[in-house]
Amino acid sequence: MSTTDQPLIARDVHRHYRLSGKDLHVLRGVNLVVEPGQRVFLCGASGAGKTTLLYVLGGLERPDAGDVQVLGRSLYHIAPKKRAEARNRTMGFVFQHYFLLPELTALENVLLPSMIGGTRAEKRARELLERVGLGGRLDHLPTELSGGEQQRVAIARAIINDPAIIFADEPTGNLDAATGTGVIDMLMSVVSEDRKTLIVVTHDQELARRGDRKLVIQDGALVEEAG
Numbered sequence: 001m002s003t004t005d006q007p008l009i010a011r012d013v014h015r016h017y018r019l020s021g022k023d024l025h026v027l028r029g030v031n032l033v034v035e036p037g038q039r040v041f042l043c044g045a046s047g048a049g050k051t052t053l054l055y056v057l058g059g060l061e062r063p064d065a066g067d068v069q070v071l072g073r074s075l076y077h078i079a080p081k082k083r084a085e086a087r088n089r090t091m092g093f094v095f096q097h098y099f100l101l102p103e104l105t106a107l108e109n110v111l112l113p114s115m116i117g118g119t120r121a122e123k124r125a126r127e128l129l130e131r132v133g134l135g136g137r138l139d140h141l142p143t144e145l146s147g148g149e150q151q152r153v154a155i156a157r158a159i160i161n162d163p164a165i166i167f168a169d170e171p172t173g174n175l176d177a178a179t180g181t182g183v184i185d186m187l188m189s190v191v192s193e194d195r196k197t198l199i200v201v202t203h204d205q206e207l208a209r210r211g212d213r214k215l216v217i218q219d220g221a222l223v224e225e226a227g
C-alpha cells in the first residue's frame with residue numbers, strides 16, 4: 001500500500017480555549033476516518049468548532065489530546081519543523097478570505113508554496129492558473145482581481161505542490177451565490193481529476209449535498225448525516 005492510499009484519521013481529538021478565566025471545551029472527542037479521494041463537507045452552527053477542527057486536521061492547531069494521522073504518520077508526535085514540512089508537501093489550504101499576498105501577482109502567489117518546498121514550479125503554476133480559467137491574469141495583483149478570481153488563485157496555490165488533501169474553510173463565504181458555485185465546481189473538478197481528498201467547511205446546506213459525505217459538528221463531536 002503506497003502512502004497516498006492511507007486515510008486521514010483523527011482519534012479522540014480534544015481542544016479547548018481558555019478565555020477570561022473560563023474554559024471553552026470546543027472539541028470533545030472527535031473521531032474521523034476519511035478515505036483517500038473522499039469529498040467531505042463539514043457543517044455546524046457558528047462557533048461549533050468547524051474552523052478549530054479543520055486547523056487541527058490540517059496540522060495548524062495542536063489538539064490538547066488525541067492525534068491526527070496523515071498518510072500513515074502522526075501529525076503531532078513530530079517536531080514542529082517536520083509538521084510544517086509535511087503540511088507544505090501533503091496539504092493545501094483554501095480560506096474564506098483567500099489570504100493572497102497583496103504585493104505578489106497571481107502567478108507569484110501560486111508559486112510561493114513550491115518555493116517554500118525548494119522548487120520554483122513556474123510551468124506548473126502557469127498551467128494551474130490556466131486550468132482555473134485565469135491564464136490571462138498571471139500578472140494581476142490580488143486587488144486587480146474579483147473575489148471569485150482571487151479564490152481561484154487560492155485554489156491553484158493550494159494544489160501547486162500536488163497535495164493529497166485539500167482543506168477549505170468556508171471558501172464561498174465571501175462570494176455571491178453564482179460565483180461561489182463556480183468556485184466550488186472548480187474545487188470539485190480539480191480534486192476529482194487528481195483523486196485528492198477534500199474537506200470543506202460550509203454552512204451552505206445545498207453545497208454540503210455535493211460531497212460524498214456530510215458531517216455535522218455538534219456538542220464537540222461529529223455526527224454523520226445520511227446523504
Ligand SMILES: Nc1ncnc2c1ncn2[C@@H]1O[C@H](COP(=O)(O)OP(=O)(O)O)[C@@H](O)[C@H]1O
Nearest residue numbers: 017018019026045046047048049050051052053
Ligand atoms: N483563539 C481562540 N481563543 C479563544 N476562543 C476561541 C479561539 N478560537 C476560537 N475560539 C472559540 O471557539 C469556538 C469555536 O470556534 P470556531 O472553531 O472558529 O467555530 P466555527 O468555525 O464553527 O464558527 C467559538 O466559540 C470561538 O469563539
Ligand SMILES: [Mg+2]
Nearest residue numbers: 050051052169
Ligand atoms: Mg469558522
